[in-house]
Amino acid sequence: MTSKVYVALRVKASPERAFAAFTQEIDAWWRPNGLFQTTPRAPGRLAFEPGEGGRLTETLADGRVFEIGRILAWEPPVRLVFSWRQANFPPELTTEVEVRFEAVGGETRVSVEHRGFDRLPAGSAARHGFPDQALLMRLGEWWQVLLGALEDAA
Numbered sequence: 001m002t003s004k005v006y007v008a009l010r011v012k013a014s015p016e017r018a019f020a021a022f023t024q025e026i027d028a029w030w031r032p033n034g035l036f037q038t039t040p041r042a043p044g045r046l047a048f049e050p051g052e053g054g055r056l057t058e059t060l061a062d063g064r065v066f067e068i069g070r071i072l073a074w075e076p077p078v079r080l081v082f083s084w085r086q087a088n089f090p091p092e093l094t095t096e097v098e099v100r101f102e103a104v105g106g107e108t109r110v111s112v113e114h115r116g117f118d119r120l121p122a123g124s125a126a127r128h129g130f131p132d133q134a135l136l137m138r139l140g141e142w143w144q145v146l147l148g149a150l151e152d153a154a
Contacts, residue, residue, distance in 0.1 A: 003118030005140040008111035009147040013154040015101040018108040019077035021154040022099060023048045029153040033142045038068045038086060048082075050074065056082050069094060077101050084114070093119055110150065112143050 011018050021029070032043040044060040046068075054071040069083035078101055083094040095116035102109045117136060130138065 004113055004115035005136050005143060006111065006113045007140055007143040007147060008109055009151060010104060010107045010109050011151040011154045012107055015077040015103050015108045018101050018110055018154050019080070021150060023050065023080065025153055029149040031145055031149055038066065072096070090121065110147060112147065114139060114143060
């Protein structure tokens with residue numbers, strides 16, 4: 001199985017602005033998805049703690065905080081890498097998201113590579129009964145929606 005999806009989109013913003021929108025304003029543009037839930041409850045507020053080792057968290061209305069992942073690389077305004085754990089992942093499993101911000105003329109190409117889904121066991125609830133190809137296609141479609149929302153925010 002190819003264990004990653006790659007999605008890219010140009011946004012009408014500088015790399016600095018696109019990186020800031022992605023990391024500092026994630027809660028404004030993020031769109032929850034029932035297949036790829038980050039918490040087992042209703043969606044909360046997403047936030048990055050800046051810097052390597054910082055967390056990506058979701059805070060629910062009742063104040064509970066769920067750690068989705070840890071920042072593995074923080075290289076503004078060029079690159080961000082973080083681990084990713086969904087609510088329905090087995091406890092020891094994480095995947096990895098790499099986001100790149102590349103100047104192209106007066107715009108920025110924002111690319112997302114989400115990798116590591118080959119580690120999901122065949123019968124895992126996180127697969128929702130989908131075969132490998134269908135699961136990755138759904139993940140790629142969701143990242144397209146997310147990047148479109150980022151474009152609007154940036």
